[in-house]
Amino acid sequence: MIKKWFYILLFPLFLLSGYLIINHIKYPEVRWNWDQIDETVLDFPKGFQWGVATSAHQVEGNSINNWSRWEEGNFQDGLPHIHEGEKSGIASDHWKRFKEDILLIKELGVDVYRFSVEWSKIEPEEGLFSKKAIQHYQEVCDALLSAGIKPVITLHHFTNPLWFEDLGAFEKEENIKYFTRFSEFVFEELNAKVEKWCTINEPAVYTSQGYFNGVFPPGKKDPQLAGVVMKNLLLAHTRVYNLLKSHRNGKKHQIGIVKNIFPFDPFNRWNPLDWFVSRTLDEVFNQGALDYFITGNFEFNMPGMNKVVFNDPSVIKSLDFIGLNNYSHQRVKSQFSLNNFFRFQFYDDEEMTDMPYPIYPEAIYRSIKRVSAIGKPIIITENGVADKSDTIRPKYIDRYLFAVSKAIDEGANIKGYYYWTLMDNFEWSEGYAMKFGLYEVDFKNQKRTLREGSKHYIDIISKF
Secondary structure (H helix, E strand, O other), X not given: OHHHHXXXXXXXXXXXXXXXXXXXXXXXXXXXXXXXXXXXXXXXXOOOEEEEEOOXXXXXXXXOOHHHHHHHOEOOOOOEOOHHXXXXXXXXXXHHHHHHHHHHHHHHOOOEEEEEOOHHHHOOEOOEOOHHHHHHHHHHHHHHHHOOOEEEEEEEOOOOOHHHHHOOHHHOHHHXXXXXXXXXXXXXXXXXXXXXXXXXXXXXXXXXXHHOOOOOOOOOOOHHHHHHHHHHHHHHHHHHHHHHHOOOOHHHOEEEEEEEOOXXXXXXXXXXXXXXXXXXXXXXXXXXXXXHHHHOEEEEOOOOOOOEEEEOHHHHHOOOEEEEEOOOOEEEEEOOOOOOOEEEOOOOOOOEOOOOOEOOOXXXXXXXXXXXXXXXXXXXXXXXXXXXXXXXXXXXXXXXXXXXXXXXXXXXXXXXXXXXXXXXXXXXXXXXXXXOOOEEEEOOOOEEEEOHHHHHHHHHHHOO
C-alpha cells in the first residue's frame, strides 16, 4: 500500500520533470563563449544592403498626433507619461534638416535609409490630404536617390492622426479602411521613387505598450482589447499588401511588415512557473504573428481573457519580405501576484545597455532562425544600442553583426541590415534619455557629431 501511494505521489514529479526537460530542449537559451570567438571575422554576400533607420515622430519634430497629445497628459497618480515630462517638440528637426542629414547618411557608406512618413502630416483631417506634406517626402526621396541611397518607407510607425485615434484607431476592424486609403495615397505619390515598403512597424510593441502595459497611447491595460488590436494590425497589413500589389505598379515593389522579436527566457530554468509565463508571453507577442504568416492562423490567449482567434490561409502569401527588429532578450521571473504575475529580471553577470536589457547577440541569431520559418527574405530593419557613454557600442555592433553573419553562413536568407538609429532622437516614453544614434545630437543647437564607437559600423561596411 505504501509503495502504491509512493508511485502515485511520484507521478506528478515525473510529469513536471518531463515538462522541464522538453522545454529545455525545445527552447534552448543559446550562449556562445565570446572568449573563443573572433567577432571581426565576418562574411556578408555580394549585394547585401547596409542601412540606417529612423521614424518620423522621433526625428522630424512638430507633429500633432496621438503621441503629441500623450506627451501633454499625465497618469492618474500625477506622473508624466514621458521620462522627466519631456516632449518631442522639434525632436531632431529632421523635417527641416533632412538634406544635411542625408549627407551624414552618405558619409556612413550605407546603401539604404529606412524612414517613416507621418500620417498626421499627410492627412491632418479625415479625407483631407496635404500636398505640402507629400511634396516634402517626394523631396526627401529625390535627395536620397541623388546621393545614391535607396529610400525604404514605413507607412505606420506607432503614430496616428488625432481624428483616427478618436475613432478608436485599430481597436475597431472597420477603421482599417482609413489606413488602407492613406497607404494607397502615399504609394500612388511615391512608388516611382521607392522600391521597398514596410506596412506596419512592430505590431506587438504597439499592442503591448499601448494596451497591455499602458505606457504608450492610449494608455489602456486591457489584455482582451490588446488581442483585438493585434489581430486588426495584422489584418491591416494584409489588406494594404493586397491593395498595393494590385496597383498598376504594385508587382514591381517589395512589401513587408516589420516584426520585433524579443526571446523570452525563464529566470530560473528549473521553475515551471517561470517557463509557463515565458512561453505565454512568447506565444502572444512573438509566435502569434509568425503563425499568422506561416499557417494563416492567429491566436491571442492569456490567462483571464477570452481567446482572440483568426484563420485565413490566404494571408500566408501577404509578404514579399519580413522585416526583423531585435535588440536583446527578456528574462522572465514569475511572482505570486494577481495584478502583476511576472517581472523582468536579469543575472548580475549580464552586461546591460542603457535600456533595461543586456547585450545578448545570440538573441538576433535566435530571432533570425525563427522568422526564417516564414520562408521569405529577411531584412534586419532595426538593431542598435542605447549607450550614452559610447563605451559598449563597438562591442554591440561587432557581436551582433557576427551573429547575423553566422546566421547567413548557416543558410539564412538575409538581404540587409539597417542600424537603429541614424542620430539621437525622441525615444518614445524614454524621452531623450536614450542615445541610440550613430550621430550624437546636441538638442540645444541641433549639432550632429559622429560618435567614436559608430566608426565600427563604417569600418565593417567599407569591407563589403
